[in-house]
Amino acid sequence: MTDKELVEGCIREDRKYQKILWNLYSSKLMALCLRYCKNQEEAEDALMESFVRIYDKIPTFRYQSSLETWMRRITVNISINKLRSQKDIWKELSESEYELGYTDNAMYQLEAKQIMQLIERLPVGYRTVFNLFVVEGYTHKEIAEMMGIDEGTSRSQLAKARKSLQEMLEHLNITR
Amino acid sequence: MSQDPFEHIAEILRNHEVRPSGNATFEEVMNRRKKKRRGFFWWFQRTGVGLLLLGIAGGIAYFNASNLNTPLSHTTGSNKSLNQKTEGYRLEKASPGKENIPISKTEGSNGNTSAGNADGKSTGTGSSKEKIKSNEKAGLFGLFQKFNKQRKNILGLNTVGAKPESIVNSNRELRRTDLPNGLQSEGLAPEGSSIYKNGGSPMSLSNVYDFGAKQYIAQTYFDFNIPPSGDEYVDWDFDLPSAGLRKRRLPWYVEFSAITGSDNQVQFDPNENLSVLGTNYMAQYQLSLLREFKGADMWGLGLHYTQWVGNGEWRKRDFIDVWQYDTTTVAINIPGLPTQFITRLDSQLRSEYSVSTGQIKYNIDKISVPIIFRGFTRFLKTDFRYAAQMSPGITRITKGSYFTPTDFMPIERTQRFSFGAKVGMGPIIPVGNGVSIVIEPSLMYESFLHNDKGLQGNIFGGLGISMMWRLK
Numbered sequence: 001m002t003d004k005e006l007v008e009g010c011i012r013e014d015r016k017y018q019k020i021l022w023n024l025y026s027s028k029l030m031a032l033c034l035r036y037c038k039n040q041e042e043a044e045d046a047l048m049e050s051f052v053r054i055y056d057k058i059p060t061f062r063y064q065s066s067l068e069t070w071m072r073r074i075t076v077n078i079s080i081n082k083l084r085s086q087k088d089i090w091k092e093l094s095e096s097e098y099e100l101g102y103t104d105n106a107m108y109q110l111e112a113k114q115i116m117q118l119i120e121r122l123p124v125g126y127r128t129v130f131n132l133f134v135v136e137g138y139t140h141k142e143i144a145e146m147m148g149i150d151e152g153t154s155r156s157q158l159a160k161a162r163k164s165l166q167e168m169l170e171h172l173n174i175t176r
Numbered sequence: 177m178s179q180d181p182f183e184h185i186a187e188i189l190r191n192h193e194v195r196p197s198g199n200a201t202f203e204e205v206m207n208r209r210k211k212k213r214r215g216f217f218w219w220f221q222r223t224g225v226g227l228l229l230l231g232i233a234g235g236i237a238y239f240n241a242s243n244l245n246t247p248l249s250h251t252t253g254s255n256k257s258l259n260q261k262t263e264g265y266r267l268e269k270a271s272p273g274k275e276n277i278p279i280s281k282t283e284g285s286n287g288n289t290s291a292g293n294a295d296g297k298s299t300g301t302g303s304s305k306e307k308i309k310s311n312e313k314a315g316l317f318g319l320f321q322k323f324n325k326q327r328k329n330i331l332g333l334n335t336v337g338a339k340p341e342s343i344v345n346s347n348r349e350l351r352r353t354d355l356p357n358g359l360q361s362e363g364l365a366p367e368g369s370s371i372y373k374n375g376g377s378p379m380s381l382s383n384v385y386d387f388g389a390k391q392y393i394a395q396t397y398f399d400f401n402i403p404p405s406g407d408e409y410v411d412w413d414f415d416l417p418s419a420g421l422r423k424r425r426l427p428w429y430v431e432f433s434a435i436t437g438s439d440n441q442v443q444f445d446p447n448e449n450l451s452v453l454g455t456n457y458m459a460q461y462q463l464s465l466l467r468e469f470k471g472a473d474m475w476g477l478g479l480h481y482t483q484w485v486g487n488g489e490w491r492k493r494d495f496i497d498v499w500q501y502d503t504t505t506v507a508i509n510i511p512g513l514p515t516q517f518i519t520r521l522d523s524q525l526r527s528e529y530s531v532s533t534g535q536i537k538y539n540i541d542k543i544s545v546p547i548i549f550r551g552f553t554r555f556l557k558t559d560f561r562y563a564a565q566m567s568p569g570i571t572r573i574t575k576g577s578y579f580t581p582t583d584f585m586p587i588e589r590t591q592r593f594s595f596g597a598k599v600g601m602g603p604i605i606p607v608g609n610g611v612s613i614v615i616e617p618s619l620m621y622e623s624f625l626h627n628d629k630g631l632q633g634n635i636f637g638g639l640g641i642s643m644m645w646r647l648k
């Protein structure tokens with residue numbers, strides 16, 4: 001089934017196609033939500049809210065990107081909106097909080113679940129900017145607009161996120 | 177494999193999948209969509225119910241209690257003169273053979289008009305300070321009649337044959353109403369007791385028959401054989417076994433209702449020359465045929481008969497202008513000269529008034545064809561029915577003089593156009609076999625078209641009881 005058929009089915013409010021869309025993308029988008037939200041419950045809430053928005057807005061989908069990209073953008077926006085209600089997103093991480101180390105080799109040996117665990121250890125601000133920039137491919141300008149921060153803040157948060165991850169991986173390598 | 181370790185992480189994360197737990201399901205997403213789509217009308221309905229409740233409570237409180245506690249305080253009449261000294265006098269009504277309870281207290285007697293009354297009528301002139309003893313507050317419907325009786329005692333309205341009298345012969349234009357007192361004893365006023373006796377028995381909630389309450393049936397569609405959107409809501413038929421849920425035919429209902437209400441005008445307005453103090457009562461009996469529609473709302477037509485009566489007391493103040501002459505003589509005594517006198521003539525125009533009172537009552541019977549709406553909601557685990565209806569009709573009998581707080585008018589004519597409306601809300605109590613009882617506080621408007629004075633009406637706060645049968 002092509003994206004076009006899927007989209008048109010959802011526009012017709014055909015539950016069959018809506019359910020296919022859910023089956024195809026709910027797991028991917030759940031993983032995305034988990035990277036932004038503080039816990040499983042909030043992530044599931046964001047996921048369901050995202051699908052509600054997706055079903056509502058799918059008539060506006062213009063095929064300018066892939067369906068998955070469009071859905072990921074909606075999900076990111078909703079997850080970010082949930083983040084905005086939190087305080088102290090942009091707090092700095094002190095050196096003592098790094099418990100893991102770094103090595104390039106270790107990074108290539110990690111599985112997704114372990115990477116997720118590492119990402120979860122990052123402060124919310126670092127994690128969010130890292131996810132948006134590295135994983136989703138947003139620019140710093142876009143991140144700044146989405147999060148209501150300066151571009152400089154976005155850059156510095158990303159740099160700190162990278163550094164934190166490297167140090168975590170270094171420690172992980174030592175401990176393995 | 178990407179050379180950039182972070183790009184490697186990004187790739188892994190982009191393709192990473194986590195299956196949502198059982199809490200996040202497609203069905204739950206659809207539920208959320210449905211709730212979201214309730215939109216304006218859904219909230220409008222809920223807000224309407226809330227406002228209705230608030231309105232009913234406020235209306236009943238207002239019409240039945242708030243204006244009863246306003247003491248009448250009134251000191252002087254109006255003035256028109258060069259030298260203004262405004263004084264009034266007050267004629268109090270007395271009843272032969274009965275103890276006279278004065279409406280006002282008369283002070284002083286310095287005017288030029290005064291009279292005594294041999295048979296107990298107290299008359300006097302001068303500044304009047306009136307204060308009708310404040311009536312007790314009676315905020316509940318059940319206290320109406322008790323209150324009214326007490327009010328009559330206080331005001332002396334129970335005096336049989338009391339006639340308006342005035343020492344100033346200026347109230348001839350007033351229509352004296354010598355109608356016999358005691359509407360209730362004639363059976364014209366709604367006693368209502370028989371109505372409430374039936375509704376007072378405790379009802380069992382165990383045999384719940386839910387009139388049209390929408391029950392959401394959880395969907396468990398795991399294949400793609402899914403019915404069209406919008407069919408998730410089905411009307412629950414409690415007559416069926418739980419496993420045999422089906423969409424049922426939308427039923428018809430027959431309803432019989434009895435409603436009573438009252439509207440008090442318990443205040444003489446000191447700013448009005450003519451004011452009427454009284455109580456309007458209303459009793460309605462209604463037979464309705466209702467059809468349930470999707471969404472559990474009902475629409476229908478009915479036939480209802482209304483008895484609408486009022487009794488009270490009118491009071492009229494008549495003003496007269498009175499010249500009062502004052503002559504002052506001053507003696508000037510200069511030694512060696514004869515005493516001289518200077519006389520100063522003075523006059524003033526004083527406005528005085530007389531008060532006349534009398535009794536008034538009316539009786540209207542009318543027949544209407546109400547257009548009826550019934551809706552249902554659930555609040556605090558209790559089913560409630562909200563109702564609204566409009567009832568165009570004609571009057572069948574009109575007798576006496578209809579009154580408003582500041583006016584009255586004869587209505588000796590039959591068959592006038594009439595219009596009524598009602599909003600109400602109350603708990604619905606299932607009693608089994610497709611029968612339910614609704615106890616319904618309501619606000620009602622009753623009116624008729626008067627030839628000269630246009631549309632005349634009252635707003636009643638009241639209580640009704642309805643019995644509803646579902647037709648097989």
